[in-house]
Amino acid sequence: xxxxxxxxxxxxxxxxxxxxxxxxxxxxxxxxxxxxxxxxxxxxxxxxxxxxxxxxxxxxxxxxxxxxxxxxxxxxxxxxxxxxxxxxxxxxxxxxxxxxxxxxxxxxxxxxxxxxxxxxxxxxxxxxxxxxxxxxxxxxxxxxxxxxxxxxxxxxxxxxxxxxxxxxxxxxxxxxxxxxxxxxxxxxxxxxxxxxxxxxxxxxxxxxxxxxxxxxxxxxxxxxxxxxxx
Ligand SMILES: N[C@@H](CCC(=O)N[C@@H](CS)C(=O)NCC(=O)O)C(=O)O
Numbered sequence: 001x002x003x004x005x006x007x008x009x010x011x012x013x014x015x016x017x018x019x020x021x022x023x024x025x026x027x028x029x030x031x032x033x034x035x036x037x038x039x040x041x042x043x044x045x046x047x048x049x050x051x052x053x054x055x056x057x058x059x060x061x062x063x064x065x066x067x068x069x070x071x072x073x074x075x076x077x078x079x080x081x082x083x084x085x086x087x088x089x090x091x092x093x094x095x096x097x098x099x100x101x102x103x104x105x106x107x108x109x110x111x112x113x114x115x116x117x118x119x120x121x122x123x124x125x126x127x128x129x130x131x132x133x134x135x136x137x138x139x140x141x142x143x144x145x146x147x148x149x150x151x152x153x154x155x156x157x158x159x160x161x162x163x164x165x166x167x168x169x170x171x172x173x174x175x176x177x178x179x180x181x182x183x184x185x186x187x188x189x190x191x192x193x194x195x196x197x198x199x200x201x202x203x204x205x206x207x208x209x210x211x212x213x214x215x216x217x218x219x220x221x222x223x224x225x226x227x228x229x230x
Pocket of ligand 1: 055065066068
């Protein structure tokens with residue numbers, strides 16, 4: 001049985017990628033959730049994960065400690081992680097890699113916090129450029145490969161890589177064109193995403209650095225999470 005190490009569902013966008021991919025592909029795994037800010041848990045975890053970051057997939061004696069590497073590891077063992085069609089697969093790999101190494105303004109200025117609704121103080125040029133690129137990329141994939149997912153008819157790794165962005169769109173009310181907006185809604189409605197979201201809302205522990213980061217970027221309009229532990 002695979003074991004997947006992740007962090008708080010409310011905040012951990014990198015953790016969501018392999019988690020939603022495995023859920024959507026019905027690949028069984030045991031989940032281990034580390035709380036940000038719990039030093040003792042993370043110290044233990046550093047004995048397991050070479051980078052000390054989440055996510056990390058454990059398969060017997062093999063540790064796979066990066067979300068893109070996990071997608072590739074799973075693709076070697078399970079059908080359908082990447083699209084079957086070569087052109088769709090090339091697109092999916094490029095788009096996932098672009099998300100993995102790019103979109104830094106979107107990542108830094110719109111940190112994932114599933115249960116919050118936030119009005120950004122400003123949308124600087126780099127963020128506007130990332131939002132515009134996102135819409136172009138999604139619309140291109142949806143129209144070229146026929147949807148309803150980014151590289152065709154099934155949920156593949158590229159959709160998993162953009163799943164955290166669907167939560168960011170919801171949190172920050174990021175406007176998108178009709179095809180991209182409909183795609184974000186479709187992803188948010190997936191059973192696996194609903195499961196993640198419900199668990200994120202139920203979390204009562206807060207991580208101060210994440211909370212502060214969000215307050216620097218915007219004004220909280222709504223906090224739908226369960227009350228914090230005192
Ligand atoms: N490139 C890595 C990045 C993972 C990453 O930055 N994870 C963050 C959490 S969302 C983390 O573990 N932070 C804890 C730390 O830096 O100590 C991946 O794709 O898995």
